[in-house]
Amino acid sequence: MTPRSGPAPQLAARPKGRVRRQQESAILKAAERVFARTGFEGGTMTEIASLAGLPKANLHYYFRCKDELYRAVLDNILSLWLAETEVITIDADPASALSAYVAAKMRLSATRPDASRVFANEVIHGATRIGGFLRDELSSVVAQRALVIDQWASEGRIAPIDATHLFFTIWAATQTYADFESQVCAVLGKTRLGKADLVRASAHVTTVVLRSCGLPCAGAGPATPPLPSISH
């Protein structure tokens, strides 16, 4: 995402040549796949190159070193993580907003599982490269949205709940279908997750989140009764 300065002499060069843009994106795509499968240390430049269909030396033309390529992949991914929280606002209907957020996270797990895995891998190994992002951007977004949820609770629109930890739970419950897909598949006795499985998973997580907030959930069977109106 940050303007990367290629190793070749590059002036101001905002335009970023047509070829460059195309090659970079092909490389990033291949790199995401490879890093997702074997982690940063396990994935090799040769492997990425062959998956992208070009010689290894060409990778080093666009990305100085392996670490720079890896960071570029991460940069690409981080922006995805912040998105979608904007549905959580004071004025929104809690049930709709939470459902929409869960659905968005599940969609991300379904459509970009490799991105999720690269991110997970980085965090498990200490998040040394993205510590700043987590401490600054992410934590402030969470703090902000947690306030909204607390507000909902104090107005009696949802049951009281630890808002910050609720985010941890939502992330964990949704990302598990990307990061731990092989475990989920093994337990379900399948070789890969089909669309039906993901729909079912999504419904389940939504149910869990809504019930956690004392909200009735539309889709899922005889639900918990609605909150007794506490105030107002």
Added chain:
Amino acid sequence: MTPRSGPAPQLAARPKGRVRRQQESAILKAAERVFARTGFEGGTMTEIASLAGLPKANLHYYFRCKDELYRAVLDNILSLWLAETEVITIDADPASALSAYVAAKMRLSATRPDASRVFANEVIHGATRIGGFLRDELSSVVAQRALVIDQWASEGRIAPIDATHLFFTIWAATQTYADFESQVCAVLGKTRLGKADLVRASAHVTTVVLRSCGLPCAGAGPATPPLPSISH
């Protein structure tokens, strides 16, 4: 766990010399730490050796190759994953049983975070080495316990819920405090998780699970009202 045959000529040798047992456990401990921090490909035998306080060649005396050492670490961990589900039985009180299970999983995340991380790493990268375990042991245990939960639901003792996916959610929500500790810390603005944080996390996850099953939870503030007695 499986009787490993050392490279040195070893007859029946069940007794497994005092020294051997001690060294193996020291090596396994160091290996778990190293593999947790950088994954299988990232961790080096030299690093493990120095952490265990012995020369690298000695590692190869006890474990033929890196892969064998890694598998030994995994073996050591897998048994932990099956434990504790036995609290979930037809005759148990659903709320107590689920609380106990969540508490056990949280305790594992707190006391053996590196074990959790090694496991997570392996699963993310496709679980090629433990696919058998997941498909056989784990999936049968889950199927068994899911039946119990379904039974509870059909008796009206808990709200209907997708039992198998509930396990996925419980695992994800609890293990996130080990695997994604650095993310949790960053968002909470701490450098490491203290006892108080884990107690709070545990209470939160318990609340989420109990409310998901339509059960009132003792500890956590004004909870959802108890299930209206559906039958019996």
Added chain:
DNA sequence: ATGCAACTTGACGATCCAGTCAGGTTCCGA
């Protein structure tokens, strides 16, 4: 068309790491 910058690539160097081995030391039963 022309010339320069952007791009491509095969071959190579330096480093690192898993695994080996031969020769040594310690343990332990008889």
Added chain:
DNA sequence: TCGGAACCTGACTGGATCGTCAAGTTGCAT
């Protein structure tokens, strides 16, 4: 005490990988 098994270890090897480089080819503005 003695002897063999278990254990230890410094030095080495072969293979793999990142990154470089110099000699090309292609794209594009004038």
